[in-house]
Amino acid sequence: MRWLEWTFLAFLISIPLWVTDQYFIHILITTGIFVIAAMSLNLLLGYTGQLSLGHVAFFGIGAYASALLSLGFDVSLGGGLGIAVDPKPVWLAFLAGIVMAGLAGWFIGKLSFKVRGAYFVIVTISFAEVTRMVALNWIDLTEGPMALSSIPPFAIYIPGLFEETFYKKVPNYYIMLAVGTLSYVAIQRTVGSRFGRAMIALRENEPLAQSVGVPVTRFLLLAAVMSAAIAGAAGGLYAHYIRIVDPDIFLFIYTVTMVIMVITGGKGTLAGPVVGGILFGILPELLRDFAIPEVQWMIYGLLMILIVFFLPQGIVPAVTSLFAGRGTRRQRDAQPGVGGGQPTQSHSE
Amino acid sequence: MDQLLQHVANAIILGGTYALLGVGLTLVFGIMKVVNFTHGELYTFGAYMVYLLVVPLGLDFFVAIAFSIIMGIMLGALLEFLLLRPIRGADIDTTMLVMIGAWIILQNAEQFTWSGIAKSIPTPFSADPLVLGTVSVSWNRVFVFLTAIAMIVAVNAVIQRTKLGQAMRATFQDRDTAMLMGVNINLIYMATFAIGSGLAATAGALLGPVFVVTPTMGNLAALKAFAIVIMGGLGNFWGAAIGGFILAFVEEFGAGYISSGYRDAMGFLLIILVLMYRPTGLFSQKERIG
Numbered sequence: 033m034r035w036l037e038w039t040f041l042a043f044l045i046s047i048p049l050w051v052t053d054q055y056f057i058h059i060l061i062t063t064g065i066f067v068i069a070a071m072s073l074n075l076l077l078g079y080t081g082q083l084s085l086g087h088v089a090f091f092g093i094g095a096y097a098s099a100l101l102s103l104g105f106d107v108s109l110g111g112g113l114g115i116a117v118d119p120k121p122v123w124l125a126f127l128a129g130i131v132m133a134g135l136a137g138w139f140i141g142k143l144s145f146k147v148r149g150a151y152f153v154i155v156t157i158s159f160a161e162v163t164r165m166v167a168l169n170w171i172d173l174t175e176g177p178m179a180l181s182s183i184p185p186f187a188i189y190i191p192g193l194f195e196e197t198f199y200k201k202v203p204n205y206y207i208m209l210a211v212g213t214l215s216y217v218a219i220q221r222t223v224g225s226r227f228g229r230a231m232i233a234l235r236e237n238e239p240l241a242q243s244v245g246v247p248v249t250r251f252l253l254l255a256a257v258m259s260a261a262i263a264g265a266a267g268g269l270y271a272h273y274i275r276i277v278d279p280d281i282f283l284f285i286y287t288v289t290m291v292i293m294v295i296t297g298g299k300g301t302l303a304g305p306v307v308g309g310i311l312f313g314i315l316p317e318l319l320r321d322f323a324i325p326e327v328q329w330m331i332y333g334l335l336m337i338l339i340v341f342f343l344p345q346g347i348v349p350a351v352t353s354l355f356a357g358r359g360t361r362r363q364r365d366a367q368p369g370v371g372g373g374q375p376t377q378s379h380s381e
Numbered sequence: 382m383d384q385l386l387q388h389v390a391n392a393i394i395l396g397g398t399y400a401l402l403g404v405g406l407t408l409v410f411g412i413m414k415v416v417n418f419t420h421g422e423l424y425t426f427g428a429y430m431v432y433l434l435v436v437p438l439g440l441d442f443f444v445a446i447a448f449s450i451i452m453g454i455m456l457g458a459l460l461e462f463l464l465l466r467p468i469r470g471a472d473i474d475t476t477m478l479v480m481i482g483a484w485i486i487l488q489n490a491e492q493f494t495w496s497g498i499a500k501s502i503p504t505p506f507s508a509d510p511l512v513l514g515t516v517s518v519s520w521n522r523v524f525v526f527l528t529a530i531a532m533i534v535a536v537n538a539v540i541q542r543t544k545l546g547q548a549m550r551a552t553f554q555d556r557d558t559a560m561l562m563g564v565n566i567n568l569i570y571m572a573t574f575a576i577g578s579g580l581a582a583t584a585g586a587l588l589g590p591v592f593v594v595t596p597t598m599g600n601l602a603a604l605k606a607f608a609i610v611i612m613g614g615l616g617n618f619w620g621a622a623i624g625g626f627i628l629a630f631v632e633e634f635g636a637g638y639i640s641s642g643y644r645d646a647m648g649f650l651l652i653i654l655v656l657m658y659r660p661t662g663l664f665s666q667k668e669r670i671g
Contacts, residue, residue, distance in 0.1 A: 081474075083474050083477065143653060143656065143657060144656070146656065146657075146660050147656060147660050149473050150410065150416045150473060150477075150615055151611065151615065151656065151660065153416060153477065154416070154607045154608075154610075154611055154652070155611075155652065155653065155656055157604065157607065158604070158607070158608065158648075158649035158652045158653060159649070159653070161604055161645075161646070161649050162646050162649045162650065162653075165642075165643060165645060165646035165649075166646075168642070169640070169642035169643055169646075284600070285485075288481055288485065291478070291481070295478060324493075325489075326489040326490075326492045326493040327489070327493065329485055329486075329488075329489040330485070330486050330489045330490060330493070332482075332485060333481075333482040333483065333484070333485030333486035333489070334482065334486060335482075336478060336479075336481065336482035336485070337464065337479050337482035337483065337486075340468070340475055340478050340479050340482070341467065341468070341479075344475065
């Protein structure tokens, strides 16, 4: 599978060389941002088996934190206390956004991993709703529904030597690609490690994993922090590329989009979110000409139901098992995680 | 003091419909182990049915409400038959994903059919409110409250006193044993989902005329219903009913005395607090489910 990953990366790098349509590049960037978010969700949903439906909160926190730090802000917390921050360089703001999202992941993980199943799902939804309400109502900080605008784009700045601000699409495309590749490699390394095997063990059978000494809550928390941080990175990319952030980025529908991407592509596989993300990033563009958004969403919903009914493992495992059927079984099993040769059994309640 | 009494009155009136929403959701979870994401859409559906019957068709207001409840029950039965029966026995995450898909389809179908413009429904109630001392409540809201309470009592009677209710309780305790005793599980599940959906549609039909009707009105209603059900403990009938009133009180007083902008966030903060200190809900005796 390794050669496939390299070929695909080379293909992605080459795209701006032969595609001149700027709108198409724009679609690729936004799709890529969603792919990164979906990859981060997959770490929780696919590998630890926790259906987190508040994932958009981490995306939004990353976007807001990064945007606010690069713009600078001045809020009073009442009682004469206040925080004033001067505008920071974009790369620093971006990193801080990742850290903030990771912290939020730690906090919400601490809180919600006390419960499982339906309770967990509802706590995560509630958390995302609370963050949306805060973004909407804390107008001193977030501008509320008026949105944060004129967010500076990414820039390279070496004092006295070189200065370049990336307003154009192609540099932003490469930044997205770099962050995406880094996230992919980070997730790949993680799930291939001892830690990743422990995550999968506790997805398959939590009491058993616990009984053989896997510190379940600690590992879940680590997965949540990493997942949140990557989602925050996607949010930061979004903020500095689109350059406007409003409370609507916390809408539940975006979490649903990420979930659809992961489920369609194949949860618990590395390539799944990439395949699902690209599919659902490109699909709206293909549908745009003959379907209004409502109909588009109805098609999404229908697809989601059909996939759960007829292709519950997702596209990637279905395709891999199709190819692996011809090869030897041993080869397939020799690569746990990569491409996810084995169909994953989701845990039952 | 006057303000305090008014807040109490508002909270009690609001609590009735919240309890109705919560009970419908908790029934479906308790008996079927399904987190019903279409709950809010059934709520919206109920409100639009009343609008359709009253405004373009010119039907009597009360007849329209009764009809829309029946339509909600039928839609619920249909959804159960189409979506949940084929995946009976699947794990909770799978059914959740299917219900999310159904929720997206229903919501966008509503948006598609009715467009985004808010609709208002005329009521036959007099504009003069009911005044008790310093507290005033509109007659429409009094009607909403009384109907909501009547529905909750009626559903409780069905569960406690009828053969169907007995079978539902048996299924709740132990599905497999109930099956062995000759309970028709498919029928019980369909009835449960239909009743749950009917209650959501009732809440929508009652509140539609109080507020305005929009295609996305169900989102917040569904999230609040989740909050209520978590507070009461998933699957706990009276927990959900009481949880509805607790949420209404917290929202009303939070909005009145703390910040009205965060009114809708109160419920979620409440869930987070409940889960921190009593993860199985305020009234649970059993271990948590899931």
